[in-house]
Amino acid sequence: MTALRHPNARLIDAATGEVVRDLVRPDLFTDVPPGMVFLRMPTTVEAVCQYVTAFETGRPVALLDPGLPDETLLELVDRFEPAAVLGPVPAELTDRVRATAPKTAPHPDLAVLLATSGSTGNPKLVRLSRRAVLANADSIVEALGITGDEVAISALPFYYSYGMSVLNTHLTAGATVVVEGEGLLGRGFWPAIDEFGVTSLALVPSQYEMLVRLRFDPARHPALRTLTQAGGRLRPELVRDFHERMASVGGRLFVMYGQTEAAPRLTTLPSGRLGEKLGSVGPAVPGGRLSIRLEDGTETTAPDVCGEVLYRGPNVMLGYAETAADLARGDDHGGLLVTGDLGRLDADGYLWLDGRRKRFGKVFGVRLNLDDIERMLPVPAAAVSGDDKVIVFVTDGEPPHLRRSLADRLKLHWTGFDVRAIEAFPLLSNGKVDYRALAS
Structure with missing residues (x-):
């Protein structure tokens, strides 16, 4: 064509x-x-x-x-x-x-x-x-x-x-x-x-x-x-x-x-x-190929091996x-896309996604940087991706007000954001926010 x-x-x-x-x-x-x-x-x-x-x-x-x-x-x-x-x-x-x-x-x-x-x-x-x-x-x-x-x-x-x-x-x-x-x-x-x-x-x-x-x-x-x-x-x-x-x-x-x-x-x-x-x-x-890259950098198309999804x-x-x-x-x-997504292939070559390596979420199909969203708020915040929405945890502030503020700032409908008050952020041993715990 x-x-x-x-x-x-x-x-x-x-x-x-x-x-x-x-x-x-x-x-x-x-x-x-x-x-x-x-x-x-x-x-x-x-x-x-x-x-x-x-x-x-x-x-x-x-x-x-x-x-x-x-x-x-x-x-x-x-x-x-x-x-x-x-x-x-x-x-x-x-x-x-x-x-x-x-x-x-x-x-x-x-x-x-x-x-x-x-x-x-x-x-x-x-x-x-x-x-x-x-x-x-x-x-x-x-x-x-x-x-x-x-x-x-x-x-x-x-x-x-x-x-x-x-x-x-x-x-x-x-x-x-x-x-x-x-x-x-x-x-x-x-x-x-x-x-x-x-x-x-x-x-x-x-x-x-x-x-x-x-x-x-x-x-x-x-x-x-x-x-x-x-x-x-x-x-x-x-x-x-x-x-x-x-x-x-x-x-x-x-x-x-x-x-x-x-x-x-x-x-x-x-x-x-x-x-x-x-x-x-x-x-x-048609015309594309999938593979999975492991932590050591090797690639595989073997079934049920989880790693980063590559596409050619x-x-x-x-x-x-x-x-x-x-x-x-x-x-x-050169025709190679490192997707940033985690996933696995099954025996038929079908892809099953298991999350992202990097921190992005999607609201109404628009991809949003979760770190950018945290920085937009006037209070401490931790953002995670939900099902076609972004969930934001705050330890201070008024959730409904912050929800509308985000929606207005990003020109998206307010239903794409869920702001929740939390007493304290869960932390990893290195002192960083435990996003996996928040997501669960």
């Missing part, structure tokens, strides 16, 4: 019903100097066309949350020197982000950049090559059996790697993407599923929790026959629940595991084996970028 957009691919604007087939806007970059561009990417047809145009014309593009605080956007502009900032820009910032000729030319293989750490800290950008993006799209098309008859809907933002992947796979397969901006709880979302015959829905764990509260019944949506899940660990009882719901109408649930650094999907659990492999995230996607494949990133100078770098990883 050499192009992202299959000739038969189309978008449907859920708000107007307009069908859009011509996704490339040739004049988009006429007045823009050469170099990488920022795209503040709302869930709109226009934003998708800007992304596709950049990709198909060889213009590296960084996909950004349009809700980033102004100061964060300006800090990123200063660090990465984009040739232009596309998408919604507040009037008071236009002079600060106007088109300029970057000092550093990006590497010719560079295609897409995505932020690594949600809204916390000083985010690095993941450098993805054109080959990596297309290879992962092709792998997922094969693993899920996506054809030109499929219709997806934008349940996830496109600047999030999983949402971008849903868009990429359906464009590559010549399928349809319904662009609906309100989201799962919006008034127009479920009517759009039925009106436009949506066949597949991609969600993160917190959204599956929402479906439980909404009493989701796939029988009410005759065309919807495929659910996919990634973006964190879904409780096994819910995996089984939704597998059974979909099976009752002849549908499928696919559980997947991914990282932004792999463009982004690494494994897919075949729906037909979910019952016997409940808790696994499946084998590597054409979809692995070129590397990270922290400044504009890094955009000129080539391939730093």
